[in-house]
Amino acid sequence: TICAKEMAAMKKTEEYRFLKEADSIALQQALRHLDTAFQNFFKQPKTGFPRFKSKKRNKNSYSTVCINGNITLSNGYLRLPKIGQIRLKQHRIIPEGYRLKSVTVSQTPSGKYYASILFEYEDQVQERKLQKFLGLDFSMHELYRDSNGKEPAYPGYYRNAEKKLAREQRKLSKMQKGSNNRNKQRLKVAKLHE
Numbered sequence: 001t002i003c004a005k006e007m008a009a010m011k012k013t014e015e016y017r018f019l020k021e022a023d024s025i026a027l028q029q030a031l032r033h034l035d036t037a038f039q040n041f042f043k044q045p046k047t048g049f050p051r052f053k054s055k056k057r058n059k060n061s062y063s064t065v066c067i068n069g070n071i072t073l074s075n076g077y078l079r080l081p082k083i084g085q086i087r088l089k090q091h092r093i094i095p096e097g098y099r100l101k102s103v104t105v106s107q108t109p110s111g112k113y114y115a116s117i118l119f120e121y122e123d124q125v126q127e128r129k130l131q132k133f134l135g136l137d138f139s140m141h142e143l144y145r146d147s148n149g150k151e152p153a154y155p156g157y158y159r160n161a162e163k164k165l166a167r168e169q170r171k172l173s174k175m176q177k178g179s180n181n182r183n184k185q186r187l188k189v190a191k192l193h194e
Contacts, residue, residue: 021082022082023062023064023081023082023083025064025067025070025081026062026064029062029063029065030062030063033063034050037050038050059106059107059108059109060106060107061104061105061106061107062105063102063103063104064102065101065102066100066101066103071102072100073090073094073100073117076088078103078115086115088115094119095121097121098120098121099119099120099121100118100119101118102117102118103116103117103118108190108194109187109190110187110190110193110194111187111190112194133147134146134147134148135147139151165189165193168188168189168192169189171185172188172189
């Protein structure tokens with residue numbers, strides 16, 4: 001019985017150690033997301049039962065909220081709790097007066113990481129006088145035709161990419177599940193999807 005008690009105590013300390021490694025706010029956010037999923041299911045059954053993590057849908061993500069300045073964004077670095085500073089490619093400049101609210105870090109099936117950062121700001125819309133007008137009509141051959149008579153000439157990248165994707169998916173379907181080559185091919189298909 002002593003061994004069993006010691007084993008149970010060791011197991012508990014191991015579980016606590018894993019919980020300490022994770023950001024506490026991220027754990028709370030995961031519970032909030034789960035609660036929202038169940039609330040949506042019970043209020044509107046059409047939304048369906050919550051889907052949990054699986055090997056087939058490998059989109060990994062976690063969210064954390066900014067409390068007392070635990071998340072900062074400066075000099076091309078994003079500082080997250082428990083992880084530390086991460087170098088990032090910032091797509092746009094954040095204007096003055098914007099307050100950081102939360103960050104969601106997600107990993108795509110191809111293995112790339114993205115951070116979606118939510119800001120809060122007070123917006124005062126300034127009215128402007130309209131000077132030029134442009135009308136757009138749907139066109140069967142191209143996407144649209146504007147009121148000046150111009151049409152966009154598309155090079156057809158999407159259709160070519162579709163053909164390549166179909167070819168790579170055919171290769172993937174014929175590979176043995178669980179093999180290294182299948183995993184490499186899966187990454188190729190994921191990159192083409194992106």
